[in-house]
Amino acid sequence: MPKITIGDRSVDVAAGTRLVLAIEQAGIAIGHRCGGYARCTTCRVAFAEGEPEEMTAAEYAKLSERGLLGQYRLSCQIVCHHDMVIADVPMTLESQGWTDTGPAPEPTVTPDPTTLPREVLASRQG
Template identity: 50%
Template sequence: MHELTIEGVGTVEVEEGTRLVRAIEDAGVDVGHRCGGQSQCTTCRVQFEEGEPSVMTKAEHEKLGDIGQMGEMRLSCQIVVDRDMTVKPLMTVSDQGWDDAGPEPSITVEPEPEWYPIDTLSAEDESDA
């Protein structure tokens, strides 16, 4: 079990391997996931205060690069809880005025995750520039 602290909400215990988007929602936060956790819509965005994973899925890397937000936020649908974390959800149903958060994200990360160390991806980005 790990502690997940959500700014403005408090701290909850989360089972190892839980998708972060589901853990945030289970804690009572109406975090967005308009694409159902497929790394397409970016409505599940969070900022890390502590405990940011050092790995990233290829899907998250590509999406954050596409929208010019690499290093500014992470996509909670592409992260599994594997340590204590402190996060701030950036888009919620109530903040955005949506009717609902979106389709329920699956238990496991989708699309099929390809995990890479962030520093490797950052070096790759610099060599592409």
């Protein structure tokens, strides 16, 4: 079981769990205003350790569009297969003053769960 650590909180999750859901399991009210479809970036996180090498095309496109590529990752587009340490969860219910975090994300990555190396994704953009 992968261990996900955020600050002083850790949670063991089943392999294949979406990171956004694992963070919620750790008791952190992370934003997912678009419902986990890689459209809003409210589920963004910064990694301290264990950042996956690959990403979905939807994540790459949204992070590029918002100028966040290389700084953050979208937790709704990441599946937990190994231990990860999250350095920052900038958008939470408490930090943003929301009344809710957004629609519940599906258990599986949407839209297309295929992950590719960043170099491949970059070559498709240019």
